[in-house]
Amino acid sequence: MLVNMNSELALQNLNIIRECELIDGSYVLEGKRIFDSTPDDLDHVYTLEETEYMLYFTFTECFYLVDNYPGGRKQLIKKLYDVLDIVEEHYWDQKELRGVDENTDSSFSVSPMFEEMLDKFEERLECLYSRHVMGICNYYYELLCNRVYDIIYDCATEVFYKRRVFLRPCGTEDLLTSDTETDDSGDESNGVYGSVNESEESEESEESEESEESEESEEKTKAD
Secondary structure: OOOOOHHHHHHHHHHHHHHOOOOOOOOEEEEEEEOOOOOOHHHOOOOHHHHHHHHHHHHHHHHHHHHHHHOOOHHHHHHHHHHHHHHHHHHHHHHHHHHHHOOOOOHHHHEEEHHHHHHHHHHHHHHHHHHHHHHHHHHHHHHHHHHHHHHHHHHHHHHHHOHHHHHHHHHHHHHHHHHHHHHHHHHHHHHHHHHHHHHHHHHHHHHHHHHHHHHHHHHHHHOO
């Protein structure tokens, strides 16, 4: 990653903040730069206002690097998140300490500009993370969704459109055919039942004629 002098200082500040975690007495400030403390500086404590310019310079330069230099972009975003967590924790610790003493000394009041600066850092980081990190995931997710859609569409086309020739008669012609077959079967059944009835009637008439003839022959025999 090719960077200018300011960007190099910002990266150095970023690494030192991650190491010292802004613990009182563990660092020294000189304008926009931060250094590891020496034994002579262990008793020096900086206020939030004194760290504000250094933090603003560090984050602004790192944001510029993320936007303009793809190499190491994800690692730098992760470092910025780590440093932002450290700064926020340091801010709330200082605010809690100042809340205890603010009744006795007005100089312990917390500057609202510092909290606004942290909010802007967080918003900017979320934007960069969505664009440069989540953007890749969203890209592959969209590809996967499109592929699944194509597969489902092809299956639906195969089932419902290409086979409609076989599906359509089920609702029209088959019903007509079934009704016709029903009528034919009804006619055939009626013909069968009619022939059966006619045969039964002929049998009954023959039996009655035979019985009459037998009665007449019996009467003749009696008369003789």
